[in-house]
Amino acid sequence: MMRVSQRNEISPNADGVSNATRWECKLPSNGELRPVTALQLANIKADLHRYLRKKKTLVSPEFSAVVADVGAFTSAVVRYGFEKAFSQLPNVVPALSGRPFIEMAETIAEHHLRFVQGSQRALIRKSLLEAYIHAAGPEHVFGPLGQTRLVRALRRSAPRNFAAMLFSLHLFNVMAMAIQDEVRTKMPDVASFELYMLGVETICQGVVKTAVESEEKTEVDEAWAKAVAMAIDAQLLHIPLNPNQRQESTHVSGHKE
Secondary structure (H helix, E strand, O other), rough: OOOOEEEOOEEEOOOOOEOOOOOEEEOOOOOOEEEEEEEHHHHHHHHHHHOOOOOOOOOOOHHHHHHHHHHHHHHHHHHHOOOHHHHOOOOOOHHHHHHOOHHHHHHHHHHHHHHHHOOHHHHHHHHHHHHHHHOOHHHHHOOOHHHHOOOHHHHHHHHHHHHHHHHHHHHHHHHHHHHHHHHHHOOOOHHHHHHHHHHHHHHHHHHHHHHHHOOOOOOOOOHHHHHHHHHHHHHHHHOOOOOOOOOEEEOOOEEEE
């Protein structure tokens, strides 16, 4: 079984945008790290255009409202501190402040989800929890807030970068739900499937990075989120395949459809 290593930071680079994830795959046969190559990513991106060709949008309007709400909350954390920002949320039980961070994260996620109804709710909740857990440090989420790195991470990287990370996580979750069943049937083994999905996540990181960089506005509000969502759609849904491109794509495993 292939072991996967993710190196992901939300600290800003020179452009003020969070660094892209670097994915590496450790194969047990020789223990060497095997990166997803540029050619493999190009083939996967071509596949994605086909898999997603019937979709009109990848990011729902409800998610843009959630991102704006996340921006307001994380900005309040940076400005006033976590305890004060958290206490201002409606229906917050004071005793929660001493509970494990994961319980606080679930409360925050439910607050953001007040904009969302129906089938999108579970997927957006998953993305929200992943973002807060990643920023806090997965190894610390069952301890108190003070043991996490959430506040330090937000102050160091700014709410815009946290929102970009949330976009990346959610875009991958949307894509995985849309394509993974079909992709799984075309992969010769589990390791190839995992490597392929790593390529998809790397593409999501790059697409979001480009979309965020194209938006000059720095305040994370609903207009900013909608602009980023439109830029994501432009990259993944509205660019036709090269007519000279082979219809059979070679996957990261070397397997052809």
